[in-house]
Amino acid sequence: MDNPSIRIAFRSLISLAFAGVAVTACTTHEYPGRRANDAGDSSGVSAVAPSATSTSAGENVTGATAPTGPGWGIPADGDWTTQGRDYANTRYSPLAEIDTNNVSSLRIAWSFNDGVLHGHEGTPLVANNTMYLVTPFPDIAYALDLTKPGAPIKWTYRPNPSPIAIGKACCDVVNRGWQLADGKLIYNLLDGHTVAVDAATGKEVWRTQVYDVTQGVTMTMAPVIVKDKVLVGNSGGEMGVLGSLTALDLKTGKIDWQATSTGPDSLVKIGPDFKPFYSWMQGKNLGETTWPAGAWKNGAGAVWGWITYDPDLNLIYAGTSNTGPWNAQQRPGLNLWTSGVFARDPDNGMAKWAFVFTPHNEWDYDGVNENILVNLPINGKQRKVMVQFNRNGFAYTIDRATGEVLVASPFGHENWASGIDSVTKMPIVVPEKKTEVPGHWVRDICPADIGVKDEQPAAFSPRTGLFYVPVQNICMDYKGREVSYIAGTPYWGADMTRHVGPGGNYGEFIAWNASTGKKVWGIPEKFLVYSGVLVTGGDVAFYGTVDGWFRAVNARTGKILWSQKLGSGIIGAPMTFRGPDGHQYVSVLAGVGGAAMVTKAMPGFPARGGTLYTFALDSAVPAIGQTSAPGVQGSQSGGSSNGAQAKGKR
Amino acid sequence: MTIHAFAFRSAPCFRAAAIALLIGSVQACKGQPELLREGSTGGIPLPKDSTLARVALGDLAGSTRNTLLTSIKNPYEGNTGAIEAGGELFIRMNCVACHGYDARGGMGPDLTDTYWRYGGSPAEIYKSISEGRPQGMPAWGAMLTSDELWKLTAYVQNLGGSFPAALAEQGKQGNLGTTLDTATGVLKGRQSEP
Numbered sequence: 001m002d003n004p005s006i007r008i009a010f011r012s013l014i015s016l017a018f019a020g021v022a023v024t025a026c027t028t029h030e031y032p033g034r035r036a037n038d039a040g041d042s043s044g045v046s047a048v049a050p051s052a053t054s055t056s057a058g059e060n061v062t063g064a065t066a067p068t069g070p071g072w073g074i075p076a077d078g079d080w081t082t083q084g085r086d087y088a089n090t091r092y093s094p095l096a097e098i099d100t101n102n103v104s105s106l107r108i109a110w111s112f113n114d115g116v117l118h119g120h121e122g123t124p125l126v127a128n129n130t131m132y133l134v135t136p137f138p139d140i141a142y143a144l145d146l147t148k149p150g151a152p153i154k155w156t157y158r159p160n161p162s163p164i165a166i167g168k169a170c171c172d173v174v175n176r177g178w179q180l181a182d183g184k185l186i187y188n189l190l191d192g193h194t195v196a197v198d199a200a201t202g203k204e205v206w207r208t209q210v211y212d213v214t215q216g217v218t219m220t221m222a223p224v225i226v227k228d229k230v231l232v233g234n235s236g237g238e239m240g241v242l243g244s245l246t247a248l249d250l251k252t253g254k255i256d257w258q259a260t261s262t263g264p265d266s267l268v269k270i271g272p273d274f275k276p277f278y279s280w281m282q283g284k285n286l287g288e289t290t291w292p293a294g295a296w297k298n299g300a301g302a303v304w305g306w307i308t309y310d311p312d313l314n315l316i317y318a319g320t321s322n323t324g325p326w327n328a329q330q331r332p333g334l335n336l337w338t339s340g341v342f343a344r345d346p347d348n349g350m351a352k353w354a355f356v357f358t359p360h361n362e363w364d365y366d367g368v369n370e371n372i373l374v375n376l377p378i379n380g381k382q383r384k385v386m387v388q389f390n391r392n393g394f395a396y397t398i399d400r401a402t403g404e405v406l407v408a409s410p411f412g413h414e415n416w417a418s419g420i421d422s423v424t425k426m427p428i429v430v431p432e433k434k435t436e437v438p439g440h441w442v443r444d445i446c447p448a449d450i451g452v453k454d455e456q457p458a459a460f461s462p463r464t465g466l467f468y469v470p471v472q473n474i475c476m477d478y479k480g481r482e483v484s485y486i487a488g489t490p491y492w493g494a495d496m497t498r499h500v501g502p503g504g505n506y507g508e509f510i511a512w513n514a515s516t517g518k519k520v521w522g523i524p525e526k527f528l529v530y531s532g533v534l535v536t537g538g539d540v541a542f543y544g545t546v547d548g549w550f551r552a553v554n555a556r557t558g559k560i561l562w563s564q565k566l567g568s569g570i571i572g573a574p575m576t577f578r579g580p581d582g583h584q585y586v587s588v589l590a591g592v593g594g595a596a597m598v599t600k601a602m603p604g605f606p607a608r609g610g611t612l613y614t615f616a617l618d619s620a621v622p623a624i625g626q627t628s629a630p631g632v633q634g635s636q637s638g639g640s641s642n643g644a645q646a647k648g649k650r
Numbered sequence: 651m652t653i654h655a656f657a658f659r660s661a662p663c664f665r666a667a668a669i670a671l672l673i674g675s676v677q678a679c680k681g682q683p684e685l686l687r688e689g690s691t692g693g694i695p696l697p698k699d700s701t702l703a704r705v706a707l708g709d710l711a712g713s714t715r716n717t718l719l720t721s722i723k724n725p726y727e728g729n730t731g732a733i734e735a736g737g738e739l740f741i742r743m744n745c746v747a748c749h750g751y752d753a754r755g756g757m758g759p760d761l762t763d764t765y766w767r768y769g770g771s772p773a774e775i776y777k778s779i780s781e782g783r784p785q786g787m788p789a790w791g792a793m794l795t796s797d798e799l800w801k802l803t804a805y806v807q808n809l810g811g812s813f814p815a816a817l818a819e820q821g822k823q824g825n826l827g828t829t830l831d832t833a834t835g836v837l838k839g840r841q842s843e844p
Binding site: 165483484490 | 741742743744746747748751757758783784785786787788793
């Protein structure tokens with residue numbers, strides 16, 4: 001149950017809660033070269049290396065590699081055109097101008113405030129020397145011109161979605177991402193529509209109503225474009241929705257097929273080709289018969305997370321949300337296919353296999369987290385796998401052709417399951433942590449509803465062979481409540497309070513070996529690590545914290561190389577691109593919100609924001625900084641417009 | 651549809667309304683006499699719908715001062731039995747899911763503080779519950795009787811953040827003071843977050 005390395009890590013940290021004093025733990029490295037601007041960092045960061053794992057440059061320590069080749073959606077090396085950067089969702093960029101030796105001289109090149117103060121959970125995109133951004137509700141799209149100093153606005157698109165959606169979104173009015181395909185910027189509106197916008201002009205090409213917001217259905221996920229299909233899913237796991245994945249035509253926006261997460265096989269798109277690996281998922285109409293009569297109709301299984309795609313197997317992988325209502329007593333049965341993942345044929349939606357991580361989910365452990373596709377050795381044999389860091393606290397390495405679970409082990413603190421059954425791969429639930437009988441408090445269930453990891457996406461480096469994962473250390477007291485379904489209102493049935501897990505740090509940033517199911521190193525953080533991750537060819541991993549620290553880490557050793565405090569908490573994922581000047585830039589959105597707000601009572605919790613920060617090496621910034629001030633004619637000798645700061649180490 | 655049947659006071663009407671909601675139309679329950687038990691409001695009649703209809707949402711430019719807010723009182727204000735009944739409705743109608751079991755907010759706003767998007771006087775609270783509001787508040791007038799809505803309003807008023815009718819105009823101006831005596835308790839002024 002308890003990963004020994006994690007136990008050591010927690011034991012070696014003095015519990016501080018919110019004291020804000022730097023921790024010096026007996027087993028940690030006091031890493032040299034801590035920079036002056038880390039001193040103000042109160043999170044008591046220290047790299048915890050349970051086993052000495054410094055890797056020599058260029059060494060792949062696990063043998064895991066990223067799939068490559070045509071069809072994997074890998075953009076030109078300087079671009080970033082889809083949220084996960086490629087169909088495998090590695091969030092790895094080969095750019096290497098910024099590396100472990102020079103990243104400490106990163107500084108802000110320019111910034112952009114989008115004027116919206118809700119949670120910013122997306123990743124900026126870059127193509128054609130243009131950056132594309134979409135705000136949280138009201139879902140405004142911006143194109144910024146990277147060829148001009150300061151990246152001014154090229155065009156703005158305002159879709160004006162219905163404000164009814166504000167009251168139907170459980171966890172802030174976020175947008176998790178937008179994609180570029182076929183000369184269009186494609187994204188979902190909170191009010192249940194998908195839009196396609198001409199990437200060159202910002203003019204709407206098509207808009208399709210996919211879901212009905214009056215029934216409590218919203219859309220927050222990032223569409224994924226596979227061949228001529230735009231794949232989208234719904235949100236509303238707390239609203240008694242019927243979860244589904246929908247394919248739209250890329251050219252017209254017309255709905256092509258839809259597959260539900262619950263209900264009879266005909267709706268779920270289960271046919272003769274459906275071959276789940278485990279016997280308890282084999283049978284007819286299980287999406288209907290593993291529920292009380294009719295309960296599947298409000299059983300959630302919303303498809304609000306990330307979608308990955310294997311072009312060789314022609315399979316898409318999309319998780320399903322928690323089970324509705326949270327109160328499990330109202331729905332005896334395994335409640336398939338919620339809290340799981342489907343492998344489907346993108347052409348017609350037909351399911352090929354499924355796996356349910358948390359059957360009869362009593363804790364809100366969704367299955368929607370990203371399924372990162374890699375090839376790695378298991379017992380000496382190279383396997384095509386997907387890796388999911390599930391909300392329930394277990395990291396699963398699964399054969400992506402068959403759905404066979406190869407590795408499942410805790411990647412953070414959990415106490416609700418004592419392990420995973422070796423035959424069925426079902427969690428072995430600790431009886432004291434069952435919430436099924438409503439009306440009484442069940443204390444200290446770890447993780448809390450938002451999981452050991454929520455939707456914030458991890459990254460994978462084909463250079464190191466490691467996964468880089470944002471981890472949450474949060475627990476809950478939970479009380480189930482009777483609830484009745486009223487359309488358009490929450491179908492929830494739980495009362496809860498949350499608290500920090502053992503050790504007093506809400507967050508951690510870890511490196512993970514998916515072949516062995518073991519943590520390689522970890523960096524504890526006082527606040528939640530609710531940002532996505534970027535890892536680069538320079539062996540630098542970037543992540544951010546809910547209190548606004550943006551950090552660059554040596555991807556091999558876990559040593560923090562650079563930290564910058566931003567204007568708000570970071571819950572989006574960083575990205576990197578090559579600018580028109582040939583230099584490498586790193587961008588991230590800072591705007592706290594989303595599920596990170598569950599910790600808003602913490603002292604020092606930041607204010608809302610909505611700012612994009614773009615960084616470059618100190619030596620590269622003048623390339624765009626040396627511009628004449630507006631109105632100055634003919635003088636090329638002017639000081640740079642960015643304050644003409646003295647160069648050198650600050 | 652529902653897993654757990656509740657005994658609604660106006661069950662047939664509720665069902666019709668719920669179905670109406672499902673098919674996306676809004677219809678009020680017509681022809682329901684308001685069956686107030688004698689003395690439940692101390693003999694005070696419920697405010698008339700025709701009067702409530704003249705309560706404006708927000709502050710209308712160019713309008714003469716609207717005195718309705720300061721004159722429409724909730725007959726159930728401070729009535730322990732009504733507040734309890736309102737609290738039961740607050741759970742049963744899923745209000746708790748958005749506003750929280752402690753009414754301190756979640757998907758929906760905090761109902762215990764003195765910040766009101768659409769006004770915190772009894773008439774404005776009643777209308778917000780009855781008509782719904784554009785950021786996600788459903789229109790409960792289609793599912794509940796006026797009597798139930800006033801009991802819910804009494805429950806919300808009892809949470810301590812609302813403006814008593816007499817002080818509705820000051821509340822609109824943000825003149826909350828620090829400790830204004832109200833019929834139901836103490837109106838909290840600005841408070842720093844914990």
